[in-house]
Amino acid sequence: xxxxxxxxxxxxxxxxxxxxxxxxxxxxxxxxxxxxxxxxxxxxxxxxxxxxxxxxxxxxxxxxxxxxxxxxxxxxxxxxxxxxxxxxxxxxxxxxxxxxxxxxxxxxxxxxxxxxxxxxxxxxxxxxxxxxxxxxxxxxxxxxxxxxxxxxxxxxxxxxxxxxxxxxxxxxxxxxxxxxxxxxxxxxxxxxxxxxxxxxxxxxxxxxxxxxxxxxxxxxxxxxxxxxxxxxxxxxxxxxxxxxxxxxxxxxxxxxxxxxxxxxxxxxxxxxxxxxxxxxxxxxxxxxxxxxxxxxxxxxxxxxxxxxxxxxxxxxxxxxxxxxxxxxxxxxxxxxxxxxxxxxxxxxxxxxxxxxxxxxxxxxxxxxxxxxxxxxxxxxxxxxxxxxxxxxxxxx
Amino acid sequence: xxxxxxxxxxxxxxxxxxxxxxxxxxxxxxxxxxxxxxxxxxxxxxxxxxxxxxxxxxxxxxxxxxxxxxxxxxxxxxxxxxxxxxxxxxxxxxxxxxxxxxxxxxxxxxxxxxxxxxxxxxxxxxxxxxxxxxxxxxxxxxxxxxxxxxxxxxxxxxxxxxxxxxxxxxxxxxxxxxxxxxxxxxxxxxxxxxxxxxxxxxxxxxxxxxxxxxxxxxxxxxxxxxxxxxxxxxxxxxxxxxxxxxxxxxxxxxxxxxxxxxxxxxxxxxxxxxxxxxxxxxxxxxxxxxxxxxxxxxxxx
Numbered sequence: 001x002x003x004x005x006x007x008x009x010x011x012x013x014x015x016x017x018x019x020x021x022x023x024x025x026x027x028x029x030x031x032x033x034x035x036x037x038x039x040x041x042x043x044x045x046x047x048x049x050x051x052x053x054x055x056x057x058x059x060x061x062x063x064x065x066x067x068x069x070x071x072x073x074x075x076x077x078x079x080x081x082x083x084x085x086x087x088x089x090x091x092x093x094x095x096x097x098x099x100x101x102x103x104x105x106x107x108x109x110x111x112x113x114x115x116x117x118x119x120x121x122x123x124x125x126x127x128x129x130x131x132x133x134x135x136x137x138x139x140x141x142x143x144x145x146x147x148x149x150x151x152x153x154x155x156x157x158x159x160x161x162x163x164x165x166x167x168x169x170x171x172x173x174x175x176x177x178x179x180x181x182x183x184x185x186x187x188x189x190x191x192x193x194x195x196x197x198x199x200x201x202x203x204x205x206x207x208x209x210x211x212x213x214x215x216x217x218x219x220x221x222x223x224x225x226x227x228x229x230x231x232x233x234x235x236x237x238x239x240x241x242x243x244x245x246x247x248x249x250x251x252x253x254x255x256x257x258x259x260x261x262x263x264x265x266x267x268x269x270x271x272x273x274x275x276x277x278x279x280x281x282x283x284x285x286x287x288x289x290x291x292x293x294x295x296x297x298x299x300x301x302x303x304x305x306x307x308x309x310x311x312x313x314x315x316x317x318x319x320x321x322x323x324x325x326x327x328x329x330x331x332x333x334x335x336x337x338x339x340x341x342x343x344x345x346x347x348x349x350x351x352x353x354x355x356x357x358x359x360x361x362x363x364x365x366x367x368x369x370x371x372x373x374x375x376x377x378x379x380x381x382x383x384x385x386x387x388x389x390x391x392x393x394x395x396x
Numbered sequence: 397x398x399x400x401x402x403x404x405x406x407x408x409x410x411x412x413x414x415x416x417x418x419x420x421x422x423x424x425x426x427x428x429x430x431x432x433x434x435x436x437x438x439x440x441x442x443x444x445x446x447x448x449x450x451x452x453x454x455x456x457x458x459x460x461x462x463x464x465x466x467x468x469x470x471x472x473x474x475x476x477x478x479x480x481x482x483x484x485x486x487x488x489x490x491x492x493x494x495x496x497x498x499x500x501x502x503x504x505x506x507x508x509x510x511x512x513x514x515x516x517x518x519x520x521x522x523x524x525x526x527x528x529x530x531x532x533x534x535x536x537x538x539x540x541x542x543x544x545x546x547x548x549x550x551x552x553x554x555x556x557x558x559x560x561x562x563x564x565x566x567x568x569x570x571x572x573x574x575x576x577x578x579x580x581x582x583x584x585x586x587x588x589x590x591x592x593x594x595x596x597x598x599x600x601x602x603x604x605x606x607x608x609x610x611x612x613x614x615x616x617x618x619x620x621x622x623x624x625x626x627x628x629x630x631x632x633x634x635x636x637x638x639x640x641x642x643x644x645x646x647x648x649x650x651x652x653x654x655x656x657x658x659x660x661x662x663x664x665x666x667x668x669x670x671x672x673x674x675x676x677x678x679x680x681x682x683x684x685x686x687x688x689x690x691x692x693x694x695x696x697x
Contacts, residue, residue, distance in 0.1 A: 079591055100597025112592040116610040116696035125606070126596035181596070 023076070023185060023217070028085035030071050030241075045071040047241040048085065056215040058208065060232035060249075062222055064264070068241040069221045073187050076219065077106050089184060100129075102185075105178030105216075109190040111170045113162040119173050120158040123148055126181045148176040151210060168199045175210060186211075188220035192227055204231050225265045229253065237261050254381070259391040262303040262384055268332070268348070270384075272341040275302040282385070285339045289316040289378055292385075293396040300394060301341075301386040306332070308382025309347030311360060315375035319345055324364025331360055335374050347376065434670035442666050454671035463643045464672060467653040470634075473559060474566060474649070475627040482567040483619050486574035491604075493575070494582045504579065511572035518569070519636045526550035526561050551638065558638065558647055565633055570626065574619050581615035582608070613695045621687055628680050631655065650676045 031042040045068040061069040074080040076087065078099035086095045094102050113122050123145040127136055136144070149155040152172040162170055171191065178186060191207060192200045208231045211218045222228050228235045229249040237244040237252060237260075245257045256262035262270045275284045276299055282292040284302055309317075311333065319335035322344060331349045351357045363374065385394040434440050435454055437447040458464050493503055510518065526534045528549050537547040548554070550561045585608060593603045609616075631651040634642055642648035643656065650672060657669035 077595060079594065099595045104595065106592070106595045108588055108592060110588065112586075112588040114589060114592075114607060114610075116613075117606075125593075125598075129597045129599070129602065177596075 023090075024086075024088035025076070026086040026088070028072075028075060028087065029083050030068070030075055030080060031083045044241050046075065046082075056217055057233035058211045058231060059217075059219045060222055060228035060235040061219060061238060062225060062228040062235050062264070063238035063244075065223055066240075067238045069223075069236075069238050070189055071241075072238070073189055073219065073221050076185070077104050077187050078102050079106075103181075103183050105181065105183035105186045107171075107174045107178045107186070107188045107191055110194060111162075111174040113170055113173055113177070115162055118159050118161055119149075119154065119165070120145060122162065122173055123158075123177050123180050126177060130181075144180055145176075148180040151179065151213065152176045152206075166199075167195050168203055171195065171203060172206070175207075179210075179214065179216070183216065186214075186216045186218040188218065190222060191220055192222065192224070200227070207231060226267060229265065237264060239264075256303075256384060257393050259301055259303065259386040259393075262386070266305060268306050268346045269342075270303040270305055271345045271347070273302040273304070273337065273339045274341065274388075275300050275339065275385075277385075284317060285337065287317050290380060290383065291396075295385075295394060295396065299388045301388060301391065303384040303386065304378060305382040306346050306348040307350075308379040309333070309345075309349070309376040310379065311347075311349065311356075311374055312377045313375060315377040317376045317378060319374055319376065320370075321363060321368055321372040321374040323368060324361060326361070331357065333360065333364075333374060431670045431673055434667055435674045437667055440667045447667070454667045455675070458668055458671045458675065461668075463648060463656075464650075464653050466643075466646055467648040467650050470559070470562075470647060471628060471630065471649045474563060474630055475624060477563045478566045478570070478627055479620060479623040481563075482570050482574060483616065483623060485567065486571055486578055486619070487616070489571070490575050490578035490582055493579050504575075507575050508572045510569060511576075515632075515636065522561070522565060522637065528552070552645075555646055558645065561637060562634060562647060565637060566627065566630065569633065570623065574623075577615055577619060578612065581612040585611045610696045614697055617687075617691045617695045621684060624683050624687065625680055628676065628683070650679075 027048045028046060029044065029048055030046040031044050034041040034043055047068075061072060063069045071080060075082050078094070078097060082095065086093055088094065089102060099106075114125065117125065124141055127141045127144060130136060146155055146158075149158060152175050154169060154172045154176060157165060157169060157173075162173065165173065171194075175186075175188075188207070192203055195203055204227055207218075207220070220232075229252075232249055234246065235249050235252055236246045239260050245252050245261045247255075252261060253265050256265065259272070263272065273284045275282055275289075276297070277283075277292045277295045278297050280292050280294065281288050282290050282300070282302065289302075317337070319337045322334040322336055325332045325334060330351055333347045333349055335345045335347070336343075337345050349357075349360055363372070385396065386392060387394055436450050436452070438449045438451060438453045440447040489507060493500060493507070496503070524534065525536050528534060528537070528547070528551065532538070533541070533547045534550065536550065541547060548557045550557045589607050589611070590603065593607055598606070629651050630649050634647050634649055634652060638645040638647045641661075642652045648656070654669045654672045654676070657665045657672060
């Protein structure tokens with residue numbers, strides 16, 4: 001059995017928000033009873049996985065919907081009890097602790113702001129729950145509430161009701177409410193999914209800034225790979241409850257460990273071909289595209305990032321030209337290949353060189369004849385090989 | 397052109413409204429105005445359509461009539477006891493219902509039964525419970541005797557006993573509807589708020605007071621307003637329990653008084669009945685206005 005470990009540290013912080021914190025998850029598994037009573041089959045939402053993260057960082061849990069990322073978040077928050085495995089915060093076993101005793105802040109997908117309370121009352125709410133020695137005076141509470149509000153820049157809106165705020169502002173209020181008790185870990189469930197595109201860009205920078213300022217270890221869940229790549233220090237790619245890869249965003253993109261990760265990250269997505277290794281050479285169809293090291297002869301999947309294609313008259317890979325799309329900053333050449341698993345092969349061509357650019361554009365003008373052909377040479381570091389059975393990466 | 401179109405559409409709109417306007421005007425607005433006029437016409441006779449004069453005599457008579465004062469007292473006691481109690485009990489039962497998983501449907505059905513039960517059957521049940529007959533003192537008295545108390549005549553006995561039965565009956569009969577409304581209101585509160593409260597370490601009591609209650613407050617407010625109005629209009633319940641001679645039983649209500657003035661044994665006084673009806677209207681209007689004022693502060697939409 002794997003040991004599933006997650007180290008999260010939070011440094012002592014300038015602003016005093018957050019405490020040094022290490023979170024460890026061991027063999028964490030969550031099963032839900034199956035809907036179909038006759039089959040009695042459990043649905044495994046989270047299956048054990050391994051990942052380690054440096055302290056005080058922003059971690060993105062990434063995966064398609066239903067992959068168990070939200071369940072993982074809820075397990076860490078304590079809203080769900082694990083079927084198996086343990087969770088440690090620092091040295092303490094918190095597996096059986098209720099959420100309120102874990103010292104977490106949770107921002108819900110739709111924010112869950114209490115609609116009948118003002119922004120100020122919403123932020124004060126967690127503080128008012130404190131009992132015993134933690135109990136604060138009214139002034140202390142207000143001070144903390146304003147401190148949190150200033151951090152997310154909503155101190156002007158304190159007397160409004162959530163319904164009177166825009167989506168982005170509500171989001172900030174939710175973050176302020178989660179931060180006001182100075183949590184050890186901040187959890188964000190799909191923090192950007194309810195915002196429009198422009199606001200999403202702005203807010204993700206905002207989340208990054210808040211995380212940097214507070215240094216609170218932050219875990220957020222998203223299905224949007226661009227979002228995860230842009231702000232996380234580390235991303236965890238999940239699929240069907242299993243961790244696929246954990247690494248720095250750029251590393252995951254450049255070096256996917258399996259076909260799923262390669263396909264999930266990147267827009268436009270990676271182009272996948274079926275290919276063969278014959279006599280230590282890699283073939284797509286009849287085109288020999290590169291050396292294949294010492295690998296034995298076999299069938300493989302070949303993933304090629306769109307930016308790995310370079311149109312060249314003597315290029316190795318031959319495709320049928322379908323069209324050229326201009327997107328301003330760069331050009332994409334649409335072509336097809338019988339070995340491609342995607343409907344079309346989409347390649348992105350930079351526009352640094354004016355002459356090359358104009359030549360490519362001229363190819364796409366007018367009616368393209370059905371036997372028009374484009375040849376690409378490929379950047380070797382943008383080409384990934386995967387085993388046809390396991391879909392695991394084959395490193396050359 | 398456009399103007400003509402607008403004019404046309406306005407005309408059409410009125411045409412669509414016409415049936416409802418005619419109906420409501422003929423059977424609601426006109427009688428209301430009529431009642432208001434009657435209440436100022438002294439000694440109006442509906443057969444000969446004549447009256448002696450115009451003034452406040454009808455109001456003065458009604459307000460000095462001991463039967464009316466008794467009816468007002470009964471109505472107010474009924475309202476003050478049954479509205480808060482029935483709403484409170486309904487809230488408790490709904491909370492209980494929303495907390496249990498197993499047998500929830502069964503309990504929901506049981507609590508809803510009074511709503512669908514025939515009035516006569518209900519009357520019969522209450523007879524068995526409370527009525528003193530030649531053979532038994534009723535089930536409730538049996539219980540009282542069991543605990544060593546003395547039998548009480550709930551139907552023909554002391555005032556407080558009769559009032560107790562009337563309140564009990566009223567609460568019991570309005571509970572199902574209130575439970576129905578409140579259980580649906582409770583289940584419409586998004587679970588996410590409870591999760592948020594849980595993460596913040598909110599106690600159950602505080603969660604209820606600060607989250608659940610404000611979120612279902614529009615429904616509670618609706619139940620209180622309709623409860624007040626319904627209780628002020630109470631009449632048939634009293635008749636079902638104590639028979640038609642409510643004045644003799646000291647159990648009359650304002651609506652009962654109005655009815656008696658029109659058709660009862662002492663009836664045939666539409667002017668007095670109208671004055672009493674207008675007074676009832678004024679009371680209900682005042683209470684509803686007060687309710688609305690209070691609700692502005694405490695109800696969150």
